[in-house]
Amino acid sequence: MPYKVAFVSLGCAKNLVNTEQMMALVKAAGHTVTADAEGADVAVLNTCGFIDSAKSEAIQNILELAALKQAGKLGKLLVAGCLSQRYQNELMQEMPEVDGVLGTGSYTEIVSALEEVISGGTPRRFGDIDHTEEDGERLVSTPPYTAYLKIAEGCDNRCSYCIIPYLRGRYRSRTMESLLAEARQLADSGVQELIVIAQDITRYGTDLYGRRRLGDLLTELCKLPFHWVRLHYLYPDEVDDALIDVIAREHKILNYIDIPLQHINDGILKAMNRRSTKAEIIALLQKLRERLPGLVLRTSLICGLPGEGEAEFEELCDFLRESGIERAGIFQFSPEEGTPAATMPNQVDPDTAARRVELLVDLQSRVMDAFNESRLGGTLEVLCEGFDPEMGCYVGRSYADSPDVDGKVFFTAGGLVSAGSFVNVHITGTSDGDLTGEIEE
Structure with a gap:
């Protein structure tokens, strides 16, 4: 018999793609898929387990769904994803509210796991994380004009602070044929903004x-009727002139590059097991800015890795000021069990690391404010995301704004503007990291 199955996805866009694959499998099996856990026969929570804050969010969501079960408003609870993979034995022992678990190697077993849990069983599925099926159908859950294309799974970089290779397995690319077939489906469905993602594209x-074939893939993707192609994430040591040539040549590829740097001090970079030096990073960023006019850079930075003293932190601050990186996510080092960095000597006091995060966030906000001020009086192409009743105007994103992580553009218009359309907006103001303006008729 068909069941009502609710899906809740936490964490990154890569995790969301896995959720969309599970949703498609469940729908194909004849069940009803919903985003509302209340009244569902089973709720599937796809978790992140990357750092402490992600684990806390996952546990909070488990407790909220457990409360629905307790109140008789939810039947069963399945927990999937990275938290399950990481705590295979502990999760159900410590949280008896959970009825079953699926690891990152078992997303495609979702239908049989549902049937087992509905029948009163307690599925525990942990398939081979180095060999997973990534080419299945998806029930795309993003707005109809935007979609993600996950081109690879896993990671081989083995950064000393990162647990992902232990949760997601070795790096494995999908074939060009499967990716282009999926991209054609997305384009045919009306997707205008394609976001190319992997742990390391x-x-x-x-x-x-x-050999590296990202440039070849991007060239083929740009032949499809997308308006924008956005790139997440490029590792600095793998960006070569051939790839930069493709990005510069293909006008659909946005001059927005998410390139995780993590730090700039050579000693800290070495301790992180990163392969770039400070000199190489600075040279690369300079080359990118020269080749890609109007480039907007996004990065992630970590404060408080073992061995980071005040001098190393000041070097990071100076770099952020001088490089003018427009978008930066600042994270406090989280000593994740099972990673080399967790047992390194010279651990930084967490309060000190937290203070450094605050200082760097404040510094980055000033960099971002200066960038927004530089936009005043200009015109930006904006992807409209609809009308915002709270603001009383339309809202959208420019090429400089990736969904969910960057800013917005709020704008007025004399007539109706449909979500998913591209409009030119004259920028007239700034507001809390966002831009404001009016449509150019």
Whole structure:
């Protein structure tokens, strides 16, 4: 018999794609898929387990769904994803509210796991994380004009602070044929903004084809009727001139690059097991800015890795001021069990690390404010995301704004503007990190 199955997805966009794959499998099996857990026969929570804050969010969501079960408003609870993979034995022992678990190697077993849990069983599925099926159908859950294309799974970079290779397995690219077939489906459905994602897109193809083939893939994607192609995430040591040439040549690829740097001090970079030096990073950013006019850079930075003293932190602050990186996510080092960095000597006091995060966030906000001020009086192409009743105007994003992580553009218009359309907006003001303006008729 058909069941009502609710899906809740936490964490990154890569995790969301896995949720969309599970949703498609469940729908194909004849069940009803919903985003509302209240009244569902089963809720599937796809978790992140990357750092402490992600684990806390996952546990909070489990407790909220458990409260629905307790009140008789939810039947069963399945927990999938990274938290399940990481705590295979502990999760159900410590949280008896959970009725079953699926690891990151078992997303495609969702239908049989549902049937087992409905029948009163307690499924525990932990398949091979190095060999997973990534080419299945998806029930795309993003707005109809935006979609993600996950081109690879896993990671081989083995940064000393990162647990992801232990949760997601080795790096494995999807074939060009499967990716282009999926991209055609997305384009045919009306997607205007394609966001190319993987833990490291720059490594794409090395395992399948013996060489980097991201440039080849992007060239083919740009032949499809997308308006924007956005890139997440490029590792600095893998960005070569050939790839930059493709980004510069293909006008659909946005001059917005998410390139995780994590730090700038050579000693800290080495301790992180990163392969770039400070000099190489600065040279790369300079080359990118020269080749890509109006480039907006996004990065992630970590404060408080073991061995980071005041001098190393000041060096990071100076770099952020001088480089003018427009978008930066600042994170406090989280000593994740099972990673080399968790047992390194010279651990930084958490309060000190937290203070450094606050200082760097404040510094970055000033960089961002200066960038927004530089936009005043200009015109930006904006992807409209609809009308915001709270603000009393339309809202959208420019090429400089990736969904959910960057700013917005709020604008007025004389007539109706449909979500998913592109409009030119004259920028007249700034507001709390966002831009304001009026449509150019």
